[in-house]
Amino acid sequence: MAQSNIKTVKASEIDLKERVVAIKRVAKVVKGGRRFSFSAIVVVGDSHGVVGYGLGKANEVTDAITKGIDDAKKNLVKVPVIKGTVPHTAEGKYCGGFVLLKPAAPGTGVIAGGAMRAVLESAGVKDVLAKSKGSSNPHNVVKATFDALANMRDAFTVAQQRGVSMDKVFNG
Incomplete structure (x- = not known):
């Protein structure tokens, strides 16, 4: 990614809206069988040129989305x-x-x-x-x-x- 043109933005300064792009159920094979968890890609933006994306993984869908939102707020850029x-x-x-x-x-x-x-x-x-x-x-x-x-x-x-x-x- 061309990092030279990207301007980072602080999430606390703006009102962001979240959008869930994809939720997937992923499995980890362990001795007793499969252990399922969820991964979610979330995009946040303010509809005025600030946008970010994040990935969250957890055992519950809501927790995965929350983690994705937190990750997205850390990776905001101005376009x-x-x-x-x-x-x-x-x-x-x-x-x-x-x-x-x-x-x-x-x-x-x-x-x-x-x-x-x-x-x-x-x-x-x-x-x-x-x-x-x-x-x-x-x-x-x-x-x-x-x-x-x-x-x-x-x-x-x-x-x-x-x-x-x-x-x-x-x-x-």
Whole structure:
């Protein structure tokens, strides 16, 4: 993941909404048989460009979700959302998961699959065209979506990094 563009945020400063992406029952084989527990992927966001994800594992579903929410609040990042869409086309990759995000015209809506939809809606993206290529594993899709969002930069950030004015960014 490209860590250079990511800005971390404190969870105590903002009002976050949680979304459960996936819950799986996992088994550990022990001498007496199988021991079952649950794993939950949770995405939290404030719908204004702050989003995070977390994984929680426990013997009960509610405990797994609670642990996932706590983990997600520790991993919050700020992503650029301009006029309800992403600033430019971006690709993200994590293990076998590949995602493609494209900006869309107002009124298009979030055209994305399950795990990606949860991340984009939690981030506050209202119009986007997204395609998940490769693995459909929710873990990999969520992490690949975060990778794509981490690689996004708005025009103001580009101008700051280059040390030029905003006019120069657009007019070359």
